[in-house]
Amino acid sequence: MRQHEPALLIVGAGPGDPELITTKGLNAIRGANVILYDALVSPDLIKNAPPHCKLVFVGKRRGRKAFTQQEINRLLVFYAARYEHVVRLKGGDPFVFGRGHEEKEFAMKHGVRVGVIPGISSSYAAPSSAGIPITSRGVSESFWVVTGTVSSGEISKDLNIAAASSATIIVLMGLSHLAEVANIISMNRGVGEPMAVIQHASLPTQKVVVGTAKNIHAVSMNENISSPAVIIVGKVVDLRTVINSHQEIFEEVYAKGRAI
Numbered sequence: 697m698r699q700h701e702p703a704l705l706i707v708g709a710g711p712g713d714p715e716l717i718t719t720k721g722l723n724a725i726r727g728a729n730v731i732l733y734d735a736l737v738s739p740d741l742i743k744n745a746p747p748h749c750k751l752v753f754v755g756k757r758r759g760r761k762a763f764t765q766q767e768i769n770r771l772l773v774f775y776a777a778r779y780e781h782v783v784r785l786k787g788g789d790p791f792v793f794g795r796g797h798e799e800k801e802f803a804m805k806h807g808v809r810v811g812v813i814p815g816i817s818s819s820y821a822a823p824s825s826a827g828i829p830i831t832s833r834g835v836s837e838s839f840w841v842v843t844g845t846v847s848s849g850e851i852s853k854d855l856n857i858a859a860a861s862s863a864t865i866i867v868l869m870g871l872s873h874l875a876e877v878a879n880i881i882s883m884n885r886g887v888g889e890p891m892a893v894i895q896h897a898s899l900p901t902q903k904v905v906v907g908t909a910k911n912i913h914a915v916s917m918n919e920n921i922s923s924p925a926v927i928i929v930g931k932v933v934d935l936r937t938v939i940n941s942h943q944e945i946f947e948e949v950y951a952k953g954r955a956i
Contacts, residue, residue: 703776704808706796708789708815711822712924713898714738721813728783730775732768736787736924750779765795769802776808789817793843793868817841819866822897822926826904827936830864836932838863844870844877844927851876859884864930871925874913881909881929890933895925906933 705724710716717725725731725744733742735755742751754763754771763771775782790796790812800810819841823830830839840858844851844867851873858865859880870877874893881889887910895903907915909929 702809702811703780704772704782704784704803705811705813706784706786706790706800707813708794708796708817709733709737709741709785709787710816711788711818711825711898712736712738712896714740716816716821716898717741718813718815721815724781724783724813725785728781729779730782731785732771732775732783733785734787737785741785750775765798769799772799772803773806773808776803786815787818788821789815792817792819792841818897818924818926819868822894823864823866823892823928823932825898825902826892826894826928828892828928829932829935830866830928830930832932832935835935836862836864836930839866839930840864841866841868842870843868844873851880855880856884859929864928864932867927867929869923870927871916871921871923874916874927877927877929878909878912885909885929889929890931892928892933892936893921893925894928895921895923897924897926904936906936 707721707724722744725741726746728745728749730750730752731745732752732754745751754768772784784799786794786796788794796812800812803810820830831837840863842852842855842858842865846852855877867877878891881891887908889909891909891912892904892906893912893916903921905915905919905921
């Protein structure tokens with residue numbers, strides 16, 4: 697390892713689609729000796745690791761964690777002290793509700809040189825992949841990104857503040873609190889406020905349900921929506937219908953043009 701080169705790289709894997717990782721992140725995987733990866737990381741990304749690379753799964757599946765966060769922190773220090781080119785691969789962007797800073801701080805306190813490679817966050821990639829702009833002139837001037845569940849397991853109090861604004865709201869890790877989220881939106885913006893839930897954003901299995909604060913919970917249950925999923929709140933949700941209508945018109949006109 698060259699002097700001052702990071703022993704540990706904390707890398708964002710993106711929202712799910714393996715092609716949405718950055719080139720720099722992919723190069724880090726290809727040069728890794730050890731990769732500690734989460735459950736939301738695409739298996740196709742892991743295939744880019746060299747044959748000698750040690751793969752360590754540290755994610756969470758079906759509510760069960762392979763390791764606690766404290767154990768993950770210690771593992772990062774353990775491997776960084778013994779191997780060159782250790783990669784901590786995390787879904788989305790590691791600094792957007794990903795505890796990436798916590799892991800970086802712990803490693804640095806134990807003498808590990810750490811680098812960070814940002815990733816595309818599902819907070820904006822999910823609505824984009826579903827055809828929902830998070831801002832649009834005359835519709836939404838800003839957006840909030842809120843965690844749906846804080847460390848205590850409760851819903852974030854910041855949602856109440858966001859709901860009092862006119863901004864688009866993106867709620868991550870909030871599906872288990874969807875009914876409560878919808879209730880907060882109803883009280884602040886009315887039962888007719890548009891809402892959407894996007895499951896498996898950017899993947900072939902992506903599923904989108906659209907409704908209002910009044911019915912989004914029932915619609916999501918009827919469609920068997922499950923985690924990981926992102927909740928979108930705001931009038932920009934209605935623009936998805938407009939975009940889809942324009943797409944249908946374009947395809948119809950294009951098909952007629954091809955037939956002539």
